[in-house]
Amino acid sequence: MGFEPLSSRNWELGNYSAGCARKTPLQCESHNQTTGGPDEFVMLSNVQLPVDPVSFESGSVEECKSACLNNCSCTAYALNDYNCSIWNGDLISLRQVSADDHNAIAFYVKVAASTVSNPIIM
Numbered sequence: 069m070g071f072e073p074l075s076s077r078n079w080e081l082g083n084y085s086a087g088c089a090r091k092t093p094l095q096c097e098s099h100n101q102t103t104g105g106p107d108e109f110v111m112l113s114n115v116q117l118p119v120d121p122v123s124f125e126s127g128s129v130e131e132c133k134s135a136c137l138n139n140c141s142c143t144a145y146a147l148n149d150y151n152c153s154i155w156n157g158d159l160i161s162l163r164q165v166s167a168d169d170h171n172a173i174a175f176y177v178k179v180a181a182s183t184v185s186n187p188i189i190m
Contacts, residue, residue, distance in 0.1 A: 087158070092180040096140035107137060108184045109145075109176040116171055117146055118155055118162040126152035136178060144177045 071088040073079040078086055095107045126132045132152035136142040141156040165172050 090180070092183050094140070094178060094180055106181055107178050108181045109133065109136075110179050110184060112162075112164070112175045112177060114165055114167050114169065114172040115175045116161070116163050116165050116169075117153065117173060117175060118144075118159040120160065121146075121153035121155050123151055123153045125150055133176065136176070142178060144175060146173055146175045148173055 072091050073084075074086040074089050075083075078084070124135075126135070126147060127150065129147050132145050132147045132154070135152060136145040136154045139154070139156070143155045143157060143159055145152065145154045147153075159177075162175070
């Protein structure tokens with residue numbers, strides 16, 4: 069949803085090291101911001117968070133979401149208790165884990181609104 073492998077051939081061989089790229093630029097990255105709606109978020113469940121977040125204390129999920137939405141460099145966010153973490157740029161070492169993994173957390177990836185059929189509304 070909104071992403072594609074940088075190397076389809078490598079993915080077919082089980083090598084995911086090249087990562088993914090956005091199919092559609094974010095609204096905040098567009099030179100013509102009059103087209104399309106604002107950027108949205110897609111929730112990924114049961115993930116091990118990527119490395120190198122910027123973290124700060126947050127009073128709510130909405131505050132954390134807004135911090136990411138209002139920063140064009142922000143790629144994703146997560147909230148754990150009152151600790152908001154946002155990621156700028158590439159998401160390094162993001163991976164899905166089993167539902168019973170005690171380190172699993174909900175993770176919200178910013179995507180172009182045009183790629184989302186059911187955006188996360190909070």
